[in-house]
Amino acid sequence: MSSNAKSAEVQESAAENSEQEYKPLKSSLIDSFNRQVRYLRLSVTDRCNLRCTYCMAEDMTFLPKSRVLSLEEMALVGRAFVELGVEKIRLTGGEPLVRKGIVELAENLSQLNGLRELVMTTNGVLLDKFAQPLNNAGVRRLNISIDSLKAERFRELTRFGVVEDVFRGIDAARQAGFQRIKLNAVVLKGINDDEVLNLTRFAIDKGLDISFIEEMPLGEITSHERAKTAVENVSIREQLDAEFGLEESDFHDAASGPSRYVKISNSQTKVGFISPMSNNFCASCNRVRVTAEGKLLLCLGNEHSLDLRSILRERPGSLKDEIIQSMQRKPQKHEFDPNDITITRHMSATGG
Numbered sequence: 001m002s003s004n005a006k007s008a009e010v011q012e013s014a015a016e017n018s019e020q021e022y023k024p025l026k027s028s029l030i031d032s033f034n035r036q037v038r039y040l041r042l043s044v045t046d047r048c049n050l051r052c053t054y055c056m057a058e059d060m061t062f063l064p065k066s067r068v069l070s071l072e073e074m075a076l077v078g079r080a081f082v083e084l085g086v087e088k089i090r091l092t093g094g095e096p097l098v099r100k101g102i103v104e105l106a107e108n109l110s111q112l113n114g115l116r117e118l119v120m121t122t123n124g125v126l127l128d129k130f131a132q133p134l135n136n137a138g139v140r141r142l143n144i145s146i147d148s149l150k151a152e153r154f155r156e157l158t159r160f161g162v163v164e165d166v167f168r169g170i171d172a173a174r175q176a177g178f179q180r181i182k183l184n185a186v187v188l189k190g191i192n193d194d195e196v197l198n199l200t201r202f203a204i205d206k207g208l209d210i211s212f213i214e215e216m217p218l219g220e221i222t223s224h225e226r227a228k229t230a231v232e233n234v235s236i237r238e239q240l241d242a243e244f245g246l247e248e249s250d251f252h253d254a255a256s257g258p259s260r261y262v263k264i265s266n267s268q269t270k271v272g273f274i275s276p277m278s279n280n281f282c283a284s285c286n287r288v289r290v291t292a293e294g295k296l297l298l299c300l301g302n303e304h305s306l307d308l309r310s311i312l313r314e315r316p317g318s319l320k321d322e323i324i325q326s327m328q329r330k331p332q333k334h335e336f337d338p339n340d341i342t343i344t345r346h347m348s349a350t351g352g
Contacts, residue, residue: 028084028085028320028324029081029084029085029086029323029324029327030327031327031328031330032327032328032330033330033332035283035284035285035286035330036085036286037085037086037286037287037288037327037330038085038086038087038088038286038287039086039087039088039089039090039286039287039288040078040081040086040088040089040090040287040288040289040290041089041090041092041287041288041289041290042074042077042078042089042090042091042092042289042290043092043093043094043096043289043290043291043292044071044074044091044092044093044094044096044099044102044105044292045068045093045094045095045096045098045099045292046062046063046068046093046094046291046292046293047062047093047094047095047098047099048093048094048095048098048123049095049098049123049125049126050095050123050125050158050159050160050161051158051159051160052123052145052147052157052158052159052186053156053157053158053159054186054188054215063292063293067293067309068292068293069292069293069294069308069309069312071099071101071104071105073294073309073312074105074290075105075108075109076312076316076319077290077294077308077312077319078108078109078112078115079109079112080319080320080323081323082112082113082114082115083114083320084320084323084324085114086115087114087115087116087117088115088116088117088118088119089109089115089117089118089119090119090120090121090143091105091106091109091118091119091120091121091139092120092121092289093121093122093292094292095122095123095125095126096120096121096122097122097125097126097127097130098126102130102134103130103133103134103137104137106118106120106134106137106138106139107137107138109138110137110138110139111138117140117141118138118139118140119139119140119141119142119143120134120139120141120142120143121142121143121144121145121184122142122143122144122145122169123144123145123146123158123161123166124144124145124146124165124166124169124170124173125161125162125165125166125169126169127142127144127168127169127170127172127173128165128168128169128171128172129172131169131172131173131175131176131178132172132175132176134176135176135177135178139178140178140179140180141178141179141180141181141182142173142178142180142181142182143181143182143183143184143211144166144169144170144173144181144182144183144184145183145184145185145186146163146166146170146183146184146185146199147185147186147187147188147192148163148192148195149163149195149198149199149202150163150195151163151164153191153192153195154166157191157192170183170206170208174206174207174208180209181208181209182208182209182210182211182272183199183202183203183208183209183210183211184210184211184213185199185210185211185212185213186212186213186214186215187212187213187214187215187231187236188215188229188231189228189229189230189231190228190229191229193231196212196236196239196240197239197240197243200240200243200244200264200269200271203269204244204264204267204269207268207269208269209261209269209270209271209272210269210270210271210272211271211272211273211274212233212236212271212272212273212274213274214230214231214232214233214274214275214276215229215230232275233273233274233275234275236273237262237271237273240262240264240271244264244265244267245264245265245266246262246263246264246265246271247262247263247264247265248262248263249261249262249263249270260272260273260275260281261273276300282332282333283333285299285330288330290308293309294307294308294309294310294312295307295308295309296308296323296326298326298327298329298330298331299330299331299333302331304329304330304331306322306323306326306329308323
């Protein structure tokens with residue numbers, strides 16, 4: 001039997017098994033610290049059309065095709081998690097829009113019974129082509145990464161990106177009718193921290209939300225020293241409050257990520273702060289990640305994982321049981337130290 005035929009047989013068997021076993025188990029994914037996992041971040045590729053300095057090394061080695069989950073396998077993973085109680089799936093990468101068939105995968109996932117929300121994080125470069133098809137396929141919200149509005153600085157941060165491509169993508173997303181669009185910005189001292197106010201004004205003018213993210217020490221990089229470029233979100237919040245005025249936001253979502261939100265006074269723009277370095281949010285962690293090669297990462301800042309690819313290809317009938325059991329290995333918290341890179345995988349390989 002050819003490898004393609006065997007793969008098709010495994011996928012068909014897993015689909016049939018999932019069909020027969022389907023029971024909405026809304027409290028199945030509870031870890032040993034009584035945290036319920038409701039949110040899956042699913043990486044569809046480790047590849048990207050940019051090379052952001054904090055996310056990737058300049059010279060990256062990408063996974064061979066044989067080690068990457070097929071779209072059918074990703075759909076089966078998504079289905080298994082939703083049947084176990086996950087309410088929200090975020091498609092990530094690398095850059096998800098470089099994965100061939102991404103719209104079809106989104107359409108398949110959006111139709112899962114029990115999934116409340118399908119969302120995506122993208123660098124926005126290809127959104128002028130994909131925004132409307134993604135919305136039609138059932139993606140309801142977008143996070144768009146943009147760390148600078150200045151053309152030359154954007155090119156330096158991304159190594160060869162063109163910021164006008166992202167501007168076009170943002171405009172295409174606004175026109176496509178997504179429920180919410182949020183900008184993501186990683187702020188680095190001495191590199192782009194002087195743009196906090198301008199990035200926020202840009203979001204306000206476009207009617208978007210924005211989140212500021214503290215850089216995490218994932219993977220070895222040579223572009224900067226993380227300990228020297230670290231910016232705590234409390235200082236960003238103080239800047240924004242002084243310039244615009246901030247109000248407490250009543251936005252709450254049980255399946256949301258780690259952002260803590262406030263609202264810009266006299267506007268509809270919400271500002272989120274993701275602060276893994278200065279304000280550990282692990283006590284309320286409700287999410288896990290699946291990498292493009294099928295590794296279920298139980299914590300962003302630890303190596304606790306489960307090889308879903310092997311399960312899918314060798315014993316697909318045990319997929320849900322093994323996912324449930326893996327929750328007991330989810331660590332209590334991460335221990336990030338910008339001077340000690342213990343997690344060698346880059347953010348691009350982690351899945352956002």
